[in-house]
Amino acid sequence: MTISMYETSVPVFVRVLQNMSAVLDKAAAHAAARKIDESVFIHARLSPDMFALPRQVQIATDIAKGGAARLAGAEVPRWEDNEATFAELQARIAKAIEFVQGFGAAQIDGSEERDITFRLAGRDAHFKGLRYLLDFVLPNLYFHATTTYAILRHNGVEVGKMDFLGAAALGDAPGA
């Protein structure tokens, strides 16, 4: 296999979102076991001027859906940002995974030079596809996935880096 725009986007997004889902599952189980109201975690943030947990998940999923759609030259759907429970966050992640999996290699491979323009920080930002993926999408996706993990771990949820990375990071995977 050679590296490609598809291989570096859709399957990566799916893994990040699946691992984020597993981390949130552990948080929900932790809350239930200790009879901690889940709103405690939903309102948690690392700093007063950082986003709380739901917004981290909303942005991560937005980055993934925008990333896949824009690389494929498709419309980016708008989703309401109204999740306020672990179950609702899980549903949003599942919806994002399903959405990005709707794009195949034929739609995304060769998008390195595709012109991508979208509103960012109050102006139209212009990227070529490769730069969009490497400089914007992946750093943002990992930033919000890690921050989601960090908020939960900071609040006592028993997760470890392997939950964030997933089994693929151990190597020896099928097809490795």
Next chain:
Amino acid sequence: MTISMYETSVPVFVRVLQNMSAVLDKAAAHAAARKIDESVFIHARLSPDMFALPRQVQIATDIAKGGAARLAGAEVPRWEDNEATFAELQARIAKAIEFVQGFGAAQIDGSEERDITFRLAGRDAHFKGLRYLLDFVLPNLYFHATTTYAILRHNGVEVGKMDFLGAAALGDAPGA
């Protein structure tokens, strides 16, 4: 330009490390301005069982140097983990940037199927080059870079996501 193993590794590692350096610079300036001993930040961590700041930087730099070297089929140098000041962490980051920049596209392109084996979690882990880059190196690098940022921001350092992402994430960059 087409996507390649080189373009998705060395220049990405360099950007992540440069942005990490800029975040640490802001932390050092913040500490100096408020007359906070820098050891307060050096000992900071997000959870009692997570690594403190220096180990996050050490691992991020290790991931970058190991990533570049292994993809190129070169020996991975061992560095002592003894940094205990902002200046020493900056020196380690600079050393890592210089090391990874020593590898060119000719050494790394085409490494998708290269067999990579190293000790991981107490055993020999086997990867193909592409899987190593996408499933191990990039997630780990972003994880530790984000955690470095999160530790500092949690402790009041005035950094924002753009410090983490760097200017390239705004698009409209030269060559974009």
